[in-house]
Amino acid sequence: MDLTNRSELIQLLQKYNLWTKKFLGQNFLINKEALTKIVDSAEIQSTDHIIEIGPGVGTLTKELAKKAEKVTCLEIDKTLMPAFVENLIDYKNAKIIHMDALQFTPPETPYKVVANIPYNITSPLLNLFLQAKNPPKSITFLMQKEVAEKICKPEPNHTVLSLQVQLFGDPKIIDQVSADSFLPPPKVNSAILHITPNPKVPHDKALEILQLAKRAFTSGRKKLSNTLPDIKEKLEKLSLAEKRPQHLSISDWEKLCN
Incomplete structure (x- = not known):
């Protein structure tokens, strides 16, 4: 058949x-x-x-x-x-x-x-x-x-x-x-x-990154300083405050979660 x-x-x-x-x-x-x-x-x-x-x-x-x-x-x-x-x-x-x-x-x-x-x-x-x-x-x-x-x-x-x-x-x-x-x-x-x-980061860290990323992406193309105000200080320290979530690399997300 x-x-x-x-x-x-x-x-x-x-x-x-x-x-x-x-x-x-x-x-x-x-x-x-x-x-x-x-x-x-x-x-x-x-x-x-x-x-x-x-x-x-x-x-x-x-x-x-x-x-x-x-x-x-x-x-x-x-x-x-x-x-x-x-x-x-x-x-x-x-x-x-x-x-x-x-x-x-x-x-x-x-x-x-x-x-x-x-x-x-x-x-x-x-x-x-x-x-x-x-x-x-x-x-x-x-x-x-x-x-x-x-x-x-x-x-x-x-x-x-x-x-x-x-x-x-x-x-x-x-x-x-x-x-x-x-x-x-x-x-x-x-x-x-x-x-x-091919895990880029440890399993628990990846889940933490996803949780943060989902928050950032829910507000469309807004800057991270607006979508993640609770970590604004860390964003500014990493020079990421003016970036939008789609422009971050996996390495950037990892730094944000450290």
Whole structure:
């Protein structure tokens, strides 16, 4: 069964009386080239444990299971599970768990995260894994292109999202994926984003920086002396009082939190 083939996918969905749920951000990937690039960029080894979020009917799962030792899939939509089981019947190393991925506790043993994610939970998913006590060896997400570009913004053009990712890892866009690569096609284009964990500061310090940064960014483009008046003296000492939050480097944020 080739579920990157539109006709075969529709046939499977109709068999189980299924269709995509917009409120869950479901868009099934039907581009074989993009599927291959996702798997290749994850650099999966035969000993790897892969966590997949939102596997749907298991199109990506099957390719992951061909390479990894174990694939654990987290699916919130219980109605998709029978179709998933049929598609993965020959792959005993893949299992599906009915749960909200945002309630998942990352394992204590090594793992990688690979997924065509629901775009509406991008930020909390990244927080869940990058800020975990045991972060993954890598994260490979098929996600909204515009958000992937924001995540990769270099200093000194940070957003809260780019800062929260780059404090914990190094993001890189592997390739772009057009809307017609999905069924149904989303209203936005997509990109394959690969993140290699690389903490820039100790874990507790990173969380402290994020807490301060979120305060600063909530007031838009105002100067830090206006958004963070309680540390105005420190801002002036570091010559940062007249700067705006997006212009600070990770090193600047670290100094502010020392």
